[in-house]
Amino acid sequence: MNARSERPQALPGQTLALDTNCGKLYVTVNRDPASGLPVEVFCRFGKAGGCGSAVMDGMTRMISCGLRAGMSPEEVVAHLRGISCHRGPRTCMDALAQAVEAAMEPEEEL
Numbered sequence: 001m002n003a004r005s006e007r008p009q010a011l012p013g014q015t016l017a018l019d020t021n022c023g024k025l026y027v028t029v030n031r032d033p034a035s036g037l038p039v040e041v042f043c044r045f046g047k048a049g050g051c052g053s054a055v056m057d058g059m060t061r062m063i064s065c066g067l068r069a070g071m072s073p074e075e076v077v078a079h080l081r082g083i084s085c086h087r088g089p090r091t092c093m094d095a096l097a098q099a100v101e102a103a104m105e106p107e108e109e110l
Contacts (some may be wrong), residue, residue, distance in 0.1 A: 008033070011040070016102060018095040021087035022052055027099035038073045038103045040064040040098065056092055063096065077101045 013030030024046030032039045041060045047055050063076055080097035082089070 010078060016099045018098060019090065020095050021085065021090050021094050023047055025056075025092055025095050027096060029099050029103035031103060037052055037067070038076075038100055039067050041067070041100065043092075043096065043099075052092065056096075059093070059096065063100070073100050073104050077104075 011030040012033060013028055015028040018025045018027060022045065025043055026046065027041065027043045029038045030040045030055055032041075033036060041063045043056050043060050047058070066076065067073065077097045077100050080093045080100075082097075083091050083093040085091050
C-alpha cells in the first residue's frame, strides 16, 4: 500500500491506551495486510477537543502520509522517541512512538 493506492475498506490494527502528561491517549496503528507494516495512525485523547487534540490529529495525518509514501516505521519512532515537554518525558509524541514501535512487533498467533 502506498500514498497513491486505494485504501481497503478495512485494515488490521491495534489500539493502545497510553498514559501521557496530558492524560490518557488512545492510539490506533493500522497495518498493510500484505506487508504487515504500519500504514496509518490515529489518536484520541480521553477528553474531548482542545488544541492538543488538533495538534495530534495533524501529527497522525502526517505520520500516516509518510508511512504510505514509504517512510519506515523505524524512522517515525526515531523522530518521535524521547521528545519531552515542561511536564516531563511522558509526552504525546513519545506515546505515538511507543504505539508505532508496538505495531512493528510480530502479531501473536491465536
